Amino acid sequence: NAGVTQTPKFRILKIGQSMTLQCTQDMNHNYMYWYRQDPGMGLKLIYYSVGAGITDKGEVPNGYNVSRSTTEDFPLRLELAAPSQTSVYFCASSYQSAGGVDTQYFGPGTRLTVL
Amino acid sequence: QKEVEQNSGPLSVPEGAIASLNCTYSDRVSQSFFWYRQYSGKSPELIMSIYSNGDKEDGRFTAQLNKASQYVSLLIRDSQPSDSATYLCAVKEADSSYKLIFGSGTRLLVRP
Numbered sequence: 186n187a188g189v190t191q192t193p194k195f196r197i198l199k200i201g202q203s204m205t206l207q208c209t210q211d212m213n214h215n216y217m218y219w220y221r222q223d224p225g226m227g228l229k230l231i232y233y234s235v236g237a238g239i240t241d242k243g244e245v246p247n248g249y250n251v252s253r254s255t256t257e258d259f260p261l262r263l264e265l266a267a268p269s270q271t272s273v274y275f276c277a278s279s280y281q282s283a284g285g286v287d288t289q290y291f292g293p294g295t296r297l298t299v300l
Numbered sequence: 301q302k303e304v305e306q307n308s309g310p311l312s313v314p315e316g317a318i319a320s321l322n323c324t325y326s327d328r329v330s331q332s333f334f335w336y337r338q339y340s341g342k343s344p345e346l347i348m349s350i351y352s353n354g355d356k357e358d359g360r361f362t363a364q365l366n367k368a369s370q371y372v373s374l375l376i377r378d379s380q381p382s383d384s385a386t387y388l389c390a391v392k393e394a395d396s397s398y399k400l401i402f403g404s405g406t407r408l409l410v411r412p
Contacts, residue, residue: 216398225308227388227402228344235398243399275343279398287398288334291343 186211189292191276197298198266206261206295208276216279216287217259218243219251221272222294228275234259266299273297302327304391306403314411319376321406323389326370332392333365333372338405339385348374379410 192207210217215236220228230243234253248270250262259278263270274295279287303326313319321335332351336344350356350363350372362375372391376383386405393399 220402225404227304227404228400229402230399233399281398288346288349289400291345294343 188212189276189278189290191274191292191295193295194293195296197300198263199300200266200268202266203262203264204266206263206274206276206297208259208261208292209257210259210276210278210290210292211257212278212280212290213256214278214280214290215256216281217253218277218279218289219249219259219261220275220277221245221270222275223272231261231274263297268299271297271299302391302393302401304389304401304403306387306389306406308404309407310409311406312409312411313379315379315381317379317410319379319383319408319410321374321376321387321389321408323372323374323403324370325372325389325391325401327391327394327401328367328370329394330391331394333363334390334392334400335361335363335372335374336388336390336402337385338388344388376408379408381410381412384408384410 189210218233219231232251234240276292277289279289335348338344348363360377364373388405389403390400
């Protein structure tokens with residue numbers, strides 16, 4: 186299994202440009218998440234999904250959109266990029282274990298700079 | 301607002317010593333707690349989870365939970381330079397079965 190994969194690894198955007206960060210998992214996990222991590226900070230939840238066709242906002246959703254058409258894929262769309270969106274973006278997925286507690290597995294991250 | 305607090309560090313310990321990392325959380329009814337390790341430029345990886353009061357040991361790692369004090373800690377015995385990383389504490393939201401709140405992390409430096 187490849188686990189959680191993300192593309193691209195690095196990207197520089199100009200202010201006002203748009204892009205899609207790709208995330209794919211091959212573990213058949215129901216839950217998927219997008220986080221951003223600013224330097225020296227923890228992870229902030231942007232959006233999450235509990236299954237194909239179901240998404241919801243996290244703590245910092247403004248300026249982002251998501252879709253979940255399949256179990257495997259959970260792309261994150263940035264519209265009208267702003268310098269405040271310069272960050273490292275992590276995608277994660279999780280399952281619900283028999284004990285009702287899940288473990289989140291993270292992708293390698295996308296480092297985005299908006300100039 | 302639900303919060304998870306950690307000292308940012310760096311916490312510097314000599315090789316072979318015990319490193320003690322601490323975390324407090326604001327949501328009194330939280331039930332599940334996690335420690336993730338994050339090497340510089342890499343993604344977080346789960347090293348320990350704990351759900352009940354007391355200690356949980358896994359190799360050189362021991363997680364300790366005190367729900368009454370809303371406090372969770374991670375002890376690393378016989379610290380190695382390879383343990384140098386940022387350790388993120390995460391708490392599952394009480395009203396969610398899957399959402400985590402992360403602390404900002406404690407940077408650990410193990411001196412050879």
